[in-house]
Amino acid sequence: xxxxxxxxxxxxxxxxxxxxxxxxxxxxxxxxxxxxxxxxxxxxxxxxxxxxxxxxxxxxxxxxxxxxxxxxxxxxxxxxxxxxxxxxxxxxxxxxxxxxxxxxxxxxxxxxxxxxxxxxxxxxxxxxxxxxxxxxxxxxxxxxxxxxxxxxxxxxxxxxxxxxxxxxxxxxxxxxxxxxxxxxxxxxxxxxxxxxxxxxxxxxxxxxxxxxxxxxxxxxxxxxxxxxxxxxxxxxxxxxxxxxxxxxxxxxxxxxxxxxxxxxxxxxxxxxxxxxxxxxxxxxxxxxxxxxxxxxxxxxxxxxxxxxxxxxxxxxxxxxxxxxxxxxxxxxxxxxxxxxxxxxxxxxxxxxxxxxxxxxxxxxxxxxxxxxxxxxxxxxxxxxxxxxxxxx
Amino acid sequence: xxxxxxxxxxxxxxxxxxxxxxxxxxxxxxxxxxxxxxxxxxxxxxxxxxxxxxxxxxxxxxxxxxxxxxxxxxxxxxxxxxxxxxxxxxxxxxxxxxxxxxxxxxxxxxxxxxxxxxxxxxxxxxxxxxxxxxxxxxxxxxxxxxxxxxxxxxxxxxxxxxxxxxxxxxxxxxxxxxxxxxxxxxxxxxxxxxxxxxxxxxxxxxxxxxxxxxxxxxxxxxxxxxxxxxxxxxxxxxxxxxxxxxxxxxxxxxxxxxxxxxxxxxxxxxxxxxxxxxxxxxxxxxxxxxxxxxxxxxxxxxxxxxxxxxxxxxxxxxxxxxxxxxxxxxxxxxxxxxxxxxxxxxxxxxxxxxxxxxxxxxxxxxxxxxxxxxxxxxxxxxxxxxxxxxxx
Numbered sequence: 001x002x003x004x005x006x007x008x009x010x011x012x013x014x015x016x017x018x019x020x021x022x023x024x025x026x027x028x029x030x031x032x033x034x035x036x037x038x039x040x041x042x043x044x045x046x047x048x049x050x051x052x053x054x055x056x057x058x059x060x061x062x063x064x065x066x067x068x069x070x071x072x073x074x075x076x077x078x079x080x081x082x083x084x085x086x087x088x089x090x091x092x093x094x095x096x097x098x099x100x101x102x103x104x105x106x107x108x109x110x111x112x113x114x115x116x117x118x119x120x121x122x123x124x125x126x127x128x129x130x131x132x133x134x135x136x137x138x139x140x141x142x143x144x145x146x147x148x149x150x151x152x153x154x155x156x157x158x159x160x161x162x163x164x165x166x167x168x169x170x171x172x173x174x175x176x177x178x179x180x181x182x183x184x185x186x187x188x189x190x191x192x193x194x195x196x197x198x199x200x201x202x203x204x205x206x207x208x209x210x211x212x213x214x215x216x217x218x219x220x221x222x223x224x225x226x227x228x229x230x231x232x233x234x235x236x237x238x239x240x241x242x243x244x245x246x247x248x249x250x251x252x253x254x255x256x257x258x259x260x261x262x263x264x265x266x267x268x269x270x271x272x273x274x275x276x277x278x279x280x281x282x283x284x285x286x287x288x289x290x291x292x293x294x295x296x297x298x299x300x301x302x303x304x305x306x307x308x309x310x311x312x313x314x315x316x317x318x319x320x321x322x323x324x325x326x327x328x329x330x331x332x333x334x335x336x337x338x339x340x341x342x343x344x345x346x347x348x349x350x351x352x353x354x355x356x357x358x359x360x361x362x363x364x365x366x367x368x369x370x371x372x373x374x375x376x377x378x379x380x381x382x383x384x385x386x387x388x389x390x391x392x
Numbered sequence: 393x394x395x396x397x398x399x400x401x402x403x404x405x406x407x408x409x410x411x412x413x414x415x416x417x418x419x420x421x422x423x424x425x426x427x428x429x430x431x432x433x434x435x436x437x438x439x440x441x442x443x444x445x446x447x448x449x450x451x452x453x454x455x456x457x458x459x460x461x462x463x464x465x466x467x468x469x470x471x472x473x474x475x476x477x478x479x480x481x482x483x484x485x486x487x488x489x490x491x492x493x494x495x496x497x498x499x500x501x502x503x504x505x506x507x508x509x510x511x512x513x514x515x516x517x518x519x520x521x522x523x524x525x526x527x528x529x530x531x532x533x534x535x536x537x538x539x540x541x542x543x544x545x546x547x548x549x550x551x552x553x554x555x556x557x558x559x560x561x562x563x564x565x566x567x568x569x570x571x572x573x574x575x576x577x578x579x580x581x582x583x584x585x586x587x588x589x590x591x592x593x594x595x596x597x598x599x600x601x602x603x604x605x606x607x608x609x610x611x612x613x614x615x616x617x618x619x620x621x622x623x624x625x626x627x628x629x630x631x632x633x634x635x636x637x638x639x640x641x642x643x644x645x646x647x648x649x650x651x652x653x654x655x656x657x658x659x660x661x662x663x664x665x666x667x668x669x670x671x672x673x674x675x676x677x678x679x680x681x682x683x684x685x686x687x688x689x690x691x692x693x694x695x696x697x698x699x700x701x702x703x704x705x706x707x708x709x710x711x712x713x714x715x716x717x718x719x720x721x722x723x724x725x726x727x728x729x730x731x732x733x734x735x736x737x738x739x740x741x742x743x744x745x746x747x748x749x750x751x752x753x754x755x756x757x758x759x760x761x762x763x764x765x766x767x768x769x770x771x772x773x774x775x776x777x778x779x780x781x782x783x784x
Binding site for chain 2: 058060061062063078079080083084085086087096098099100101102103139142143149152157158159161162163165166167170171172173174175178182185186189190332333336337367368369373374375376377378379380381382383384385386390
């Protein structure tokens with residue numbers, strides 16, 4: 001759309017002096033720096049010197065193909081991901097990622113990751129996911145004509161189970177502890193391209209988070225500057241890292257003079273990113289308590305979130321389900337119905353209670369339709385109501 | 393955003409020589425031409441001579457405020473409606489309206505109608521709706537700080553009931569035959585502004601369908617021309633009429649040399665628009681059989697759909713639930729999960745089996761999350777799966 005990809009290599013996040021060819025995507029992380037305890041992801045390197053900065057003269061809009069020079073090759077067709085609105089509420093901004101093709105931010109990642117599967121000639125893709133990620137993979141694989149296997153979780157809300165199954169993928173609800181070994185078997189024996197993690201700490205897909213850079217590009221154009229702070233719902237921190245990387249590129253390219261502080265907002269029931277930052281380790285694995293924010297509540301962290309928070313001068317914020325629920329309710333009372341996980345950014349901002357010298361953006365990741373409990377209550381019919389019966 | 397509204401008057405759709413002041417919005421249709429059997433809506437008239445056609449040099453994107461000169465005054469804040477993607481599948485186009493703030497096309501109407509309530513100084517709004525319309529009204533009212541009453545139906549899917557209730561409106565599930573009398577009482581006694589119909593045949597909100605004109609503007613920019621044909625899921629035909637009106641404006645303004653044929657796609661279980669066209673009446677009321685396309689299956693039609701189909705040289709197409717289901721499934725197998733009603737446009741196109749001399753657009757109105765049956769099935773966990781167990 002706007003020129004071909006300038007992606008040239010992969011680079012280790014464990015040691016940036018270590019580089020690899022662009023292909024094949026290192027879906028099991030950096031083979032040189034990873035250990036039995038910590039796996040390091042890789043990222044994609046671009047030939048920025050060849051970029052025509054006129055790329056940023058365009059209006060933001062759907063189809064992240066408009067940013068193709070700064071993304072890995074986009075072989076997969078678009079479903080119209082990106083170009084989501086930025087809404088202002090009480091002086092802060094919400095980036096509403098529920099207005100994506102499968103109603104979450106994950107579509108930006110999957111356009112990129114499914115493209116990698118096509119580029120590599122894989123016979124199919126496989127993903128382990130309890131919700132948004134799996135549905136988005138299924139949708140983009142369907143659009144691209146690639147078979148997809150989704151290893152789902154029985155704990156997902158029933159509506160989300162229908163969602164994941166809608167796109168014609170092979171979907172199996174398997175016990176949580178069997179998901180990753182089975183995924184690995186499917187990769188090894190069927191040659192399917194993995195769209196989710198296979199390592200001890202999270203590395204995920206090496207290209208996927210590049211898709212989230214487009215959030216930074218859009219925010220830059222929508223605000224006319226970079227924000228002072230970004231609060232993102234955080235599970236494996238691919239969203240946080242990708243958005244951060246986009247801002248670093250804007251600075252590198254001389255388009256922006258500063259970068260925002262990045263805040264990871266994790267459920268207090270877990271919080272591997274907060275733990276890693278507190279302990280000064282590259283990534284952490286924690287005990288996970290109960291949380292209904294199933295989209296981001298996890299025990300396993302990765303190195304991307306640590307880099308984004310640390311390098312940006314941000315912080316890790318832990319939010320309780322109650323705090324997320326309050327943020328979710330307040331957003332809904334202003335017209336935006338987010339999934340509980342999707343309200344973690346706003347909950348984190350409120351919890352931190354800090355003033356910033358510039359715009360604050362909370363990323364709202366996903367639609368309220370995906371929440372636990374949705375569709376479990378049917379409301380009784382009331383006959384014979386009159387105006388006098390209506391609550392004031 | 394792009395200048396103030398050029399709306400100047402209301403005009404009867406029963407007799408276009410009859411005009412009314414712009415305010416108050418004639419929410420009970422044209423008082424001069426309506427009879428006990430047929431109610432005629434009014435539409436909004438603009439001072440087109442004053443329009444700066446540079447308006448159409450912009451890129452389409454979220455917030456229909458970008459089209460403010462050609463809309464009634466937009467007092468209500470945006471939730472980012474509009475700017476939805478246009479996707480090509482097998483040579484035809486799908487306009488994916490599920491990528492709106494409340495995941496249906498209704499957001500375009502409600503931005504406009506809630507604005508009217510604010511302009512008129514109403515103390516609140518009231519709407520009778522079983523789903524998308526009511527939720528969208530609740531969301532835009534919440535965003536604008538206006539109280540809202542939604543008279544819902546107990547037949548709505550449970551997930552949709554949660555959706556309608558999410559935004560803090562007063563929601564009552566009332567018997568279907570009590571909805572309209574109660575709505576009228578709320579309008580008369582509380583002074584609430586009505587966002588849905590109050591007349592014997594459908595007239596609805598006089599300003600609301602103006603919001604759908606923005607679909608025509610976007611299609612014109614996205615295709616670089618007007619399409620040859622548009623297939624729209626049709627209940628009361630506000631979407632069909634509004635989109636049609638937008639195309640007539642593009643022709644009137646000299647921006648487009650032609651207009652598309654407009655096809656109303658109704659559930660075969662009802663089909664008041666098809667009936668009115670077949671019988672040559674301005675609007676019809678029909679018996680309604682069983683249909684799961686609850687978003688558009690109705691017995692009461694209105695005059696707008698007749699005008700759009702007749703004046704554009706289009707046709708009314710009736711589609712069975714089975715035909716909608718096949719279209720829904722095929723869209724999902726290409727990555728787009730629409731509500732059953734939302735697939736009626738594609739079902740209608742397929743049923744008609746006609747060639748057109750130019751692009752064909754089917755409007756996909758809403759997300760699959762809103763369908764009957766979603767969330768009613770929980771899938772069993774399968775333990776001990778290996779690659780050998782996976783279906784080919």
